[in-house]
Amino acid sequence: MTEITGVDPKGNESVGRAVQRKEDYRFLIGRGHYVSDLRLPGTRHVAFLRSPLAHAKINSIDISSALEADFVEAIFTGESDPFKSVSLIARSALPSYIETAQPILAWDKVRFSGEPIAAVVATDRYLAEDGLELIEVEYERLPANVSAWSTPAEPLHKEALDNVLLERRFQSGDVKDALAGAEVVIERELISNRQGGNPLECRAGVALFEPGDGTLQFWSGTQVPHLVRNALAELMGMSEAKIRVVAPDVGGGFGTKAALYPEDVAICMIARLMPGTPIKWVEDRAEHLLSATHARDHRYLVTAGFSSDGTLLALKADVTCNVGAYSVYPWTAGIEPLMAGGLLSGPYRLENYDCMVRAVATNSSPSGPYRGVARPASVFAMEAIMDEAARRLGMSTIDIRRKNFIGPQDIPYKMPTRLVDDSGHYERCLDKALELFDLDQFLEEQQRRRGTNEPPIGFGVACYNELTGLGRAASAGPRMPFRTGHDACTVKVNPDGTVTVFSGVTSQGQGLETTVAQIVADGIGVDYDDVQVRIGNTDESLWGFGAFSSRQAVIGGGAAQLSALVVRDKVIRLASELLEIDINDLILRDGKIWVAGEVEPRLSLAEIARVAYLESNRLPDGMEPGLEATRFYDPIRGAFAAGVQIGSLEVDVSTGEIRILKWVCVEDAGRVINPAIVDGQIAGAIAQGIGGAMYEHLIYDGDGNLSTGTLMDYLIPTSGEIPEMIIGHLQFPADNPLGVRGVGEGGTLGPNAVIAGAVADALGILVDQLPVTEGAVWEGLQ
Amino acid sequence: MRVTLSVNGKPATIDVEPRRTLADALREDLGLTGTHLGCEHGVCGACTVMLDGLPVRACLVLAVQAEGASLLTVEGLAGEDGALHPLQQSFTEHHALQCGFCTPGMLISALDLLNRIPNPTRAEIRSEMSGNICRCTGYNSITDAILAAARSLTQKD
Numbered sequence: 001m002t003e004i005t006g007v008d009p010k011g012n013e014s015v016g017r018a019v020q021r022k023e024d025y026r027f028l029i030g031r032g033h034y035v036s037d038l039r040l041p042g043t044r045h046v047a048f049l050r051s052p053l054a055h056a057k058i059n060s061i062d063i064s065s066a067l068e069a070d071f072v073e074a075i076f077t078g079e080s081d082p083f084k085s086v087s088l089i090a091r092s093a094l095p096s097y098i099e100t101a102q103p104i105l106a107w108d109k110v111r112f113s114g115e116p117i118a119a120v121v122a123t124d125r126y127l128a129e130d131g132l133e134l135i136e137v138e139y140e141r142l143p144a145n146v147s148a149w150s151t152p153a154e155p156l157h158k159e160a161l162d163n164v165l166l167e168r169r170f171q172s173g174d175v176k177d178a179l180a181g182a183e184v185v186i187e188r189e190l191i192s193n194r195q196g197g198n199p200l201e202c203r204a205g206v207a208l209f210e211p212g213d214g215t216l217q218f219w220s221g222t223q224v225p226h227l228v229r230n231a232l233a234e235l236m237g238m239s240e241a242k243i244r245v246v247a248p249d250v251g252g253g254f255g256t257k258a259a260l261y262p263e264d265v266a267i268c269m270i271a272r273l274m275p276g277t278p279i280k281w282v283e284d285r286a287e288h289l290l291s292a293t294h295a296r297d298h299r300y301l302v303t304a305g306f307s308s309d310g311t312l313l314a315l316k317a318d319v320t321c322n323v324g325a326y327s328v329y330p331w332t333a334g335i336e337p338l339m340a341g342g343l344l345s346g347p348y349r350l351e352n353y354d355c356m357v358r359a360v361a362t363n364s365s366p367s368g369p370y371r372g373v374a375r376p377a378s379v380f381a382m383e384a385i386m387d388e389a390a391r392r393l394g395m396s397t398i399d400i401r402r403k404n405f406i407g408p409q410d411i412p413y414k415m416p417t418r419l420v421d422d423s424g425h426y427e428r429c430l431d432k433a434l435e436l437f438d439l440d441q442f443l444e445e446q447q448r449r450r451g452t453n454e455p456p457i458g459f460g461v462a463c464y465n466e467l468t469g470l471g472r473a474a475s476a477g478p479r480m481p482f483r484t485g486h487d488a489c490t491v492k493v494n495p496d497g498t499v500t501v502f503s504g505v506t507s508q509g510q511g512l513e514t515t516v517a518q519i520v521a522d523g524i525g526v527d528y529d530d531v532q533v534r535i536g537n538t539d540e541s542l543w544g545f546g547a548f549s550s551r552q553a554v555i556g557g558g559a560a561q562l563s564a565l566v567v568r569d570k571v572i573r574l575a576s577e578l579l580e581i582d583i584n585d586l587i588l589r590d591g592k593i594w595v596a597g598e599v600e601p602r603l604s605l606a607e608i609a610r611v612a613y614l615e616s617n618r619l620p621d622g623m624e625p626g627l628e629a630t631r632f633y634d635p636i637r638g639a640f641a642a643g644v645q646i647g648s649l650e651v652d653v654s655t656g657e658i659r660i661l662k663w664v665c666v667e668d669a670g671r672v673i674n675p676a677i678v679d680g681q682i683a684g685a686i687a688q689g690i691g692g693a694m695y696e697h698l699i700y701d702g703d704g705n706l707s708t709g710t711l712m713d714y715l716i717p718t719s720g721e722i723p724e725m726i727i728g729h730l731q732f733p734a735d736n737p738l739g740v741r742g743v744g745e746g747g748t749l750g751p752n753a754v755i756a757g758a759v760a761d762a763l764g765i766l767v768d769q770l771p772v773t774e775g776a777v778w779e780g781l782q
Numbered sequence: 783m784r785v786t787l788s789v790n791g792k793p794a795t796i797d798v799e800p801r802r803t804l805a806d807a808l809r810e811d812l813g814l815t816g817t818h819l820g821c822e823h824g825v826c827g828a829c830t831v832m833l834d835g836l837p838v839r840a841c842l843v844l845a846v847q848a849e850g851a852s853l854l855t856v857e858g859l860a861g862e863d864g865a866l867h868p869l870q871q872s873f874t875e876h877h878a879l880q881c882g883f884c885t886p887g888m889l890i891s892a893l894d895l896l897n898r899i900p901n902p903t904r905a906e907i908r909s910e911m912s913g914n915i916c917r918c919t920g921y922n923s924i925t926d927a928i929l930a931a932a933r934s935l936t937q938k939d
Binding site: 018020021023024025026027028029030031032034036037039124125126198199200201202249250251252254282284285286508509510511676677679680683684685686687688710711712716718719720721722724725 | 799801802806809810813814815816817818819820821822823825826828855856857859860864866870873874877879880881882883884885886889907908909911912913914915916917918919920921922923924925
């Protein structure tokens with residue numbers, strides 16, 4: 001595996017360049033098309049009545065006064081069909097897994113504050129909300145439990161009396177023996193904080209059932225339109241051929257929009273009950289904080305043994321993840337615990353591993369995928385262990401990591417959880433990060449300040465491996481009834497020589513229209529400006545699982561590349577026939593056919609495309625008209641992306657306030673398709689990680705009321721908090737058609753560990769609990 | 783209630799309930815969906831528009847309060863010929879937008895910033911722009927874009 005040096009491509013290729021994004025112009029002039037912007041004639045608006053209680057039996061729902069109000073067009077509750085007969089059940093074949101039935105509208109019991117109970121339909125959102133106030137619900141309170149590590153007084157689901165929905169043990173080697181022989185044994189309890197993805201655009205959907213042909217159209221801000229269509233067909237008893245799901249422009253997702261929610265199904269069902277009427281629901285932020293998926297509410301009990309030279313000998317862990325009230329659809333309650341247990345040891349060599357993970361239901365909003373899935377917390381746990389082992393052994397925090405890294409010589413490295421690491425370039429990332437950070441200068445300044453009254457400074461380091469672009473083997477772990485290893489792409493040269501791509505990828509800001517256009521432009525040999533990419537529409541693309549697991553550049557990009565190459569081959573074959581020149585002497589570049597060695601092109605792609613579509617009489621025998629190809633791609637395994645972050649901060653010891661001084665990140669993104677987009681993904685992910693490390697915390701009180709229900713309480717960092725960042729790259733191509741490694745999530749993995757490590761370094765206090773707020777630091781100092 | 787106002791230089795009249803927010807009036811009654819709603823409680827800044835030359839959160843202003851006012855929304859930034867405003871141009875050149883949802887509010891707040899402080903420092907930009915949340919970029923590219931736009935605008939003067 002040779003490193004690619006230099007980012008700029010030679011020649012006219014667009015891959016490797018920060019070309020102007022295709023999305024930008026419409027966004028900048030206010031002409032994006034988000035779901036909430038959709039204005040269909042006769043639209044009716046939905047507002048949901050949500051439970052004010054975290055756990056209660058519903059004795060009655062009285063909608064009679066609401067029905068009498070002339071501004072209320074319709075009210076739906078879960079007591080009647082079709083709502084009552086359908087529930088969201090995430091499926092997995094894992095042995096200990098217990099399914100939960102999440103109602104579309106709760107009717108017998110509510111299990112978290114914010115759970116939808118009834119839907120009111122009116123001509124506008126104001127009137128629909130007025131209608132909510134006329135509904136009377138009689139509840140019988142049940143004891144609520146929001147902590148996954150306390151004994152519940154009342155189980156949420158009768159199928160799981162202890163609230164445990166899944167337990168799985170990862171085992172390799174002999175931990176007991178290895179710990180007995182260890183020079184140093186570290187034991188820690190580490191807790192990470194509940195957060196939410198909080199894309200700036202909340203959830204939204206518009207559903208329209210057309211009575212003329214029995215079709216359902218669903219415009220949704222979803223990351224996974226094909227999965228949504230598949231699920232809606234099953235849940236609503238409809239043919240997939242009669243459902244079209246469209247994800248237009250989507251204002252951020254981060255995993256939050258990768259779930260199918262009860263509200264989504266409810267508005268589709270309402271649309272079918274009100275044929276011909278567009279049904280629109282636009283969530284507000286208060287609803288979002290209450291009822292969109294949460295994440296990262298975990299506890300790690302870790303025991304690790306090290307030899308005297310700092311070698312990690314054994315790792316034993318007990319991981320509990322608070323998965324909320326239901327097993328999230330369709331990903332299951334296993335999404336966080338399985339990821340936490342599968343990748344806890346990170347970029348370090350390890351033979352002896354014994355890790356029990358469990359998913360525990362509580363009276364809180366269901367936990368779902370959120371950028372980095374579990375690893376911001378698991379990296380925090382692993383790096384805390386590394387830092388403490390270094391301290392106990394009198395080593396530097398850098399040296400102990402060097403000692404344990406999986407290296408290029410170990411590749412392919414089978415982790416104790418049987419995942420196969422194909423990277424091994426952690427030490428190179430660390431070296432480059434240290435160079436950009438300038439550790440020597442930092443240590444000098446730290447030493448100098450120690451003799452003064454100036455605020456103490458500290459530095460922290462996080463090393464991580466992000467499993468990206470998971471193929472069918474790597475995505476097998478959760479044993480769901482689908483394997484997310486593949487995507488399809490269709491590439492079509494139009495009769496005028498321009499190119500239209502129908503890709504199964506989706507975009508929530510990652511610029512996939514741009515990235516896919518760059519790949520196809522180079523794959524065929526045409527100008528980037530001549531390629532248009534259509535995404536997010538189940539009637540246009542054949543198949544795509546969507547945006548999650550940093551998979552789309554690898555898998556959707558791979559499919560685009562393969563399709564483009566097939567089309568290119570056909571163009572060259574046809575050109576060869578028309579010119580009567582051997583195919584091996586022909587080159588397709590800049591939309592023109594050149595004969596090798598000549599200075600002028602012989603034919604334009606437009607001339608060839610015209611023959612392909614309009615003059616079949618000139619086609620060679622056996623060649624079909626048209627210039628189009630559809631290909632799937634599945635990388636089978638995945639592409640590990642190595643990453644290292646180093647940050648420094650100073651602490652005001654009188655207040656506990658933290659000021660970040662410097663932040664460096666080096667990632668191996670493999671071959672970079674668009675450097676601006678890649679850096680944008682890394683920077684945005686780091687900012688989210690810093691938010692989670694220091695500010696963002698969804699807090700329930702003991703009764704299960706969310707006490708951080710607005711953005712005045714749930715603090716998303718602003719330009720005032722996020723530091724400048726220095727981002728460096730390594731480019732070791734991965735084993736896939738483009739050589740790319742996913743880069744969407746890695747940035748979130750470092751900040752918890754960096755901040756916790758830096759505070760420990762500055763003040764000599766151990767951070768066991770996140771977030772690291774001013775208050776927590778101040779308390780730690782007392 | 784009847785409200786007469788000017789939006790992006792053009793007169794407009796709408797008939798709204800007193801409780802209707804300016805943001806909803808712009809989006810639903812005038813079809814100007816470029817102004818986005820991210821929180822509806824005045825924190826995120828996505829719905830920021832200019833009202834008589836000053837930035838306001840359109841989710842916290844009632845449409846009736848805009849009687850007689852002159853509004854500028856994101857749709858009014860580019861030229862009649864579609865040419866981007868220097869801030870818009872700078873945002874695309876510096877990759878200062880990803881999903882585009884915060885962008886309208888960012889642009890209007892940045893315009894207000896440059897109206898008041900034509901040559902801001904990075905620290906001033908960070909402080910002044912801290913009323914607008916972006917969940918995608920991590921803000922550094924937005925700071926770069928505003929700094930570069932300030933330079934290009936002051937060089938023109």
